[in-house]
Amino acid sequence: MSSPRAGGDLRPAIELAIGMAISGTVGVFALQSGQPTANIVFFRCVLGATSLVAWCMFIGRGRELIAFDRRGLLLGTLSGVFLVLNWLAIFEAFRLTSIGFATIIYHLQPFWIVLAGGFLLGEVITRSKYLWIATAFAGLLLVVGPKVGALSADHDFTLGMIYALLASMLYAASTLTVRMLGTTRPEALSVLHCLIGAVLFLPFVQTAAIPNTSEPAWLWLAGIGVIHTGIVYVLFYASYPRLPTTAIAVLAFLNPATALLSDFVVFGRAITLFQAAGLALILLAGVGVNLGWRFPTTVKARQQG
Numbered sequence: 001m002s003s004p005r006a007g008g009d010l011r012p013a014i015e016l017a018i019g020m021a022i023s024g025t026v027g028v029f030a031l032q033s034g035q036p037t038a039n040i041v042f043f044r045c046v047l048g049a050t051s052l053v054a055w056c057m058f059i060g061r062g063r064e065l066i067a068f069d070r071r072g073l074l075l076g077t078l079s080g081v082f083l084v085l086n087w088l089a090i091f092e093a094f095r096l097t098s099i100g101f102a103t104i105i106y107h108l109q110p111f112w113i114v115l116a117g118g119f120l121l122g123e124v125i126t127r128s129k130y131l132w133i134a135t136a137f138a139g140l141l142l143v144v145g146p147k148v149g150a151l152s153a154d155h156d157f158t159l160g161m162i163y164a165l166l167a168s169m170l171y172a173a174s175t176l177t178v179r180m181l182g183t184t185r186p187e188a189l190s191v192l193h194c195l196i197g198a199v200l201f202l203p204f205v206q207t208a209a210i211p212n213t214s215e216p217a218w219l220w221l222a223g224i225g226v227i228h229t230g231i232v233y234v235l236f237y238a239s240y241p242r243l244p245t246t247a248i249a250v251l252a253f254l255n256p257a258t259a260l261l262s263d264f265v266v267f268g269r270a271i272t273l274f275q276a277a278g279l280a281l282i283l284l285a286g287v288g289v290n291l292g293w294r295f296p297t298t299v300k301a302r303q304q305g
Contacts, residue, residue, distance in 0.1 A: 012238065012239040012242040012243050013239070013243060013247055013251065015235045015238055015239040016235065016236065016239035016240070016243060016247075016248065016251045017251050017254055018235055019231075019232045019235030019236050019239065020251055020252060020253075020254035020255045020258070021254045021255075021258045022227060022228065022231070022232050022235075022258075023228060023232050023255050023258075024103075024254065024255045024256065024257065024258025024259040024261075024262065025228075025258055025259070025262045026224060026228045027091075027094040027099035027102070027103070027259060027262070027263065028099065028262045028263070028266050028267075029220045029221075029223045029224045029227075029228065030091045030094055030095075030220075030224060031094060031095065031099070031267075032220045032266075033217045033220035033221050033224070034211075034217055034220075035209060035210075035211070035217060035221065036206045036209050037088055037091045037092045037095065038088065038201050038204040038205060038206065039205055039206055039209055039210065040091055040221065040224065041084060041087045041088050041091065041197060041201050042197070042198060042201040042202060042204075042205050043221045043224070043225055044087065044194075044197070044221075044224045044225045044228070044229055045084060045193075045194040045195070045196075045197030045198040045201065045225075045229075046194070046198050046225065047221065047222060047224070047225020047226055047229070047230070048190070048194045048224075048225045048226070048229030048230055048233075049191050049194035049195050049198065050225070050230075051225065051226045051229065051230030051231070052187060052190055052191045052194065052229070052230050052233065052234075053065065053191055054230075055187070055230065055234055056187050056188075056191070061185070061187060061188075064185045064187070064188050065187070065188045065191055066188075067184075067185070067188060068184070068188070068192070072181055072184055073192075075177055075178075075180050075181050076181060076184065076189055076192045076193070077192070077196055078177050079173075079174045079175075079177035079178045079181070079189070079193070080174075080189075080192055080193035080194075080195075080196035080197065081196060081200065082170050082171070082173040082174035082177060083170070083171070083174040083193050083197075084193065084196060084197030084200060084201070085170050086167045086170035086171045086174060087167075087197070088201075089163045089164070089166045089167035089170060090102060090106055090163070090164065090167035092160070092163045093105075093106070093160045093161070093163035093164035093167060094160075095160070096156045096157060096159055096160025096163065097157055097160035097161060097164065098263055098267070098269045099259050099260075099262065099263035099267070099269070100259060100260045100263040100264070100269060100270070100271050100275075101143070101147070101160075101161075101164070101271070101275075102160065102161075102163075102164040102167075103255075103256050103259040103260065103263075104143050104256065104271070104275065104278065104279045104282065105140065105143065105161060105164035105165055105168065106164050106167055106168050106171075107168070107256055107279075107282050107283065107286060108136060108137075108140065108165070108168045108282065109168040109169075109171045109172045109175075110172075110286045110289050110290060111132075111133045111136050111137075111285070111286070111289065112168060112169050112172035112173075113172045113175055113176060114129055114133065114289055115133070116172060116173070116176055117176065120176075121176070127295070128288070128292075128293065128294045128295040129289055131295035132285040132288040132289045132293075132295060133285065133289070135281055135284070135285040135288075135295075136281065136282045136285035136286065138278075138281060139277070139278040139279065139280070139281030139282040139285065140278060140282065141278070142274045142275065142277050142278030142281065143271075143274075143275045143278035143279065143282075144161070144278075145274055145278075146272045146274055146275060147161075186233075186236075186237045187233075187234075187237060190229075190233050194229065245290065245291060246291060249286075249287045249290050249291055250287070252286075253283060256279065256283065260279075
């Protein structure tokens with residue numbers, strides 16, 4: 001009796017681990033495609049929507065794709081706009097800086113969610129959360145520190161860092177908007193997001209840059225749409241409801257780890273020890289915020305009191 005249970009408990013963790021690891025390679029696929037950023041986002045949306053619709057039809061949830069009321073459609077559209085603009089910003093950040101550098105900055109997103117929830121939605125921000133946020137931004141200083149010279153001398157690098165920050169804020173905005181939707185099926189919401197992105201970016205597609213059918217760029221674009229959007233999202237949806245928050249928070253580390261590893265293996269770009277320390281602080285603070293950990297100094301203060 002214990003073996004089936006163990007196997008049943010292990011499967012969602014494996015699914016999420018695979019999904020997180022795959023998602024960390026999206027930067028490599030984007031850069032290797034050689035396409036303009038708007039083209040990448042457009043084809044991600046088209047191919048992602050196609051694969052997700054096919055999956056929903058296969059599992060018998062096709063009708064749920066149109067199960068939106070007026071409020072749900074409005075909020076779903078707004079969150080979709082934030083999400084696809086986030087894709088645009090992070091892909092542009094990959095191009096202008098590096099996958100590793102942009103990924104580290106992108107992981108500030110949980111702290112924008114906490115701050116926006118407190119100042120815009122009236123959610124309580126505890127002292128520990130403020131200290132975790134301060135820890136994350138101290139980590140950001142360690143990450144940016146070795147690049148100060150590049151920021152002052154390289155306009156593109158500076159712009160790329162701004163895009164990475166913007167991407168993290170846009171993702172936070174999309175997450176906060178999705179929270180208001182309630183029980184909308186995530187598959188249906190993702191299809192809606194992809195359709196919105198396809199419509200939004202269609203006027204900006206650079207047709208002259210679209211590769212011929214025989215060019216390998218299509219394999220990279222198909223990977224972003226089918227694998228990173230279709231398959232990865234299905235893995236996330238299948239695993240999230242069956243895992244505790246602690247497991248999700250820990251397995252999320254695989255995303256930046258894979259991104260940094262793929263950046264090093266494919267492009268030979270590595271982060272410095274200071275940047276690694278900064279990333280560790282950002283990720284640790286993110287786990288602390290998501291799991292509601294008390295900041296160590298506050299625990300000591302209460303114990304001494």
